[in-house]
Amino acid sequence: MSTEVRVPTLGESVTEATVATWFKKPGDAVQADEMLCELETDKVTVEVPAPAAGTLGDIVANEGDTVGVDALLATIEEGEGAKPAKSEKKDAPKDEPKSEAPASGGGDSVDIMVPALGESVSEATVSTWFKKVGDTVAADEMLCELETDKVSVEVPAPSAGTITEILADEGETVAAGAKLGVISASGDAPAPAPKSEAPKGDEAKSSSGKDVEDAPSAKKMMAEAGLKSDDVKGTGRDGRVMKEDVQAAISASKSAASSPAPASAPRAPVSADDEAREERVKMTRLRQTIARRLKEAQNTAAMLTTYNEVDMTEVMALRNEYKDLFFKKHGIKLGFMSFFVKACAHALKEVPEVNAEIDGTDVIYKNYVHMGVAVGTPTGLVVPVVRDADQMSFHGIEAKINELGKRARDGKLSMAEMQGGSFTISNGGVYGSLMSSPILNPPQSGILGMHKIQDRPMVVNGEIKIRPMMYLALSYDHRIVDGKGAVTFLVRVKEALEDPRRLLMDL
Known part of the structure; x- marks a missing residue:
């Protein structure tokens, strides 16, 4: 009897690894939990322990091979004197399918x-x-x-x-x-x-008249409620009836029975002609979570917003002066976000309550700055976190933001990369927003809203000058942050951006 050695879980969004080193060879005796080989991903190195004691048999994945999660790496034969699986000709037909089919469900099937x-x-x-x-x-x-x-x-x-x-x-x-x-x-x-083998009759037809199979959970619920597929408006692909559709139909039926003439309907009535031209699409889990969390933030926090404006002249001049050298040395473009991250990290040290959170009747002050940077994706807004941003250089911040932004747009962010933020920056200016009030990202107590840079006439030393101006908005939880602290924070951000030398001098 042999025991299979398989690729372990490699982490969120990591689906493959490269076999770096084998510490054992076929025929070697191994102990349970003894390290057999080492795998490398683009992020971490993973050691693979022996799942059982015995003798290492056939090595299926050699050094340099790329393997997927749960792929077969090798086999371990019972007994210390067992020969490698390759030499046991009588077992070859048995082992060969396994080497081709990781996570086998039997025979040559792969789950x-x-x-x-x-x-x-x-x-x-x-x-x-x-x-x-x-x-x-x-x-x-x-x-x-x-x-x-x-x-x-x-x-x-x-x-x-x-x-x-x-x-x-x-x-x-x-x-x-x-x-x-x-x-x-x-x-x-x-x-x-x-x-x-699609269900026949009513079960196989959606409200659009197409022959599609309803979700099994929906069919079970319809059978229990005595409903047919035609009684439920399907919101799945091609009109497929989903479990949530049946639940909605049952709720609507109960509401109608208890209150035949409700005072208000879930949505305004529309004509049959208008309804025929509408498209109903179920919210994704991400969009549902965004909606729920934003509403929770409004219901839970005593949220206020304070505003200011910043003259971007000095930041833009500094960026234009050094952007080519910056790119030549670090291989990455110098953007505005690193200036804002630095300015916020500087201000948070002076006003620590903006970097804190409420936990019951306690206030937790963070002696670090894990900066959340809101990123728009095709499926909704996500907030990856730049950890220990206050300890990072300008090029380190730019590199991390670029990496997280790309992973966010590709849908490759892990849960760990979006958790643990202590403060958030949201840049609505990239979409042309001139002014907005950002909503808190619970349980954080502050979020800074950046906006579009716009040339405006300003009075400078008694003269009217055209200056590149940006409105800033700080939304904060008034339960923990007083108005004075919020205004002070925003003024410190403004001062650091209007005179970036203050960041170097820690002023």
Whole structure:
């Protein structure tokens, strides 16, 4: 009997690694938990321990090979004197399929599993399947996309072959480590999978008249409630009825029964002609979370906003003077955000309550600055965190912001990269905003809103000058930050930006 050595979880959004070093060779005796090999990802080095004692058998992935999560690395044979698996000809037919099919569900089948979703994230929603039953796929080809309340997670094919089963339809909620489908590694597709055996009659038709299969959870709930598919307006793809649609239909039915003539409807009435031209799209989990957290911030914090304006002349002149040298030395462009991060970190030291948070009846003062930088993505606003920003150089801040921004737009941010912020900066100016009141990012007590730089006439030393001006807005939690502290913070940011030399002199 042999024990499989597989690639462990590599971290959020990390789907593959390179085999760096094997510490053992076939035939070597190993102890349980003894280090067998070392894997390298683009972020960390991962050691792979022996899952059991015995003799190292066949090494499937050699040094330099790229392997996916849960891929087979090697086998361990029982007993200290066991020979390597390669030399046991009688076991070859048994072992060969395993070496081709990590996470096998039996025979030459490979299970498609939900990857690690991040710390404290236990479930996700199947957003989109890029493949269907019967499709041939290559190893590491994207099969589907999952959505959590923070990030999108792509699921690659663990092996080349043919998709034979899809067990979790679009719109279904799946747990971390759950089975999404099955790939036949031999490439032989069986008869159409169960999901292609579509329900007949009313169950297979959406409100749009298309033949689609409703979500299994929705069908079960409709059966329990005595509803048919035609009684429920589906919001899934091609009109598919989802679990939430059935819940909405049941709630609407109960409301109608208890109050036939409600005083107000969830939305304004529209004509049949207008409704036919509307499109109803279910909010993504990310958008639902954004909506919930923003509303919680308004309901929980005593939020106020104070405003000021900053003359960007000196920052722009300094940037223009050194941007070419900066890029030549550091290989990255010098932007405005690093100046604002530096200015805010400087001001937070003088007004620490803006960098604090309330925990019950306690106030937690942060002796560090983990700066959240709001980034717009196609799916919504996310706030990756630049940790210990007060200790970083200008080029270190610019490099980290660029890296996090790209990962955010690609949907590759991990949960850890968006947690633990102590203060946030939001730049609405990139979209042309001249003035706004940013909403707090709980449990933080302050957020700075940047805006568009606009040339305006200003009085300078008794003369009217055209100056590049920007409005600044600080929203703060008045439960912990007094008006004096908020105004002082914003004035210190203004002073540092209008005379950047103050940052060098710590003034």
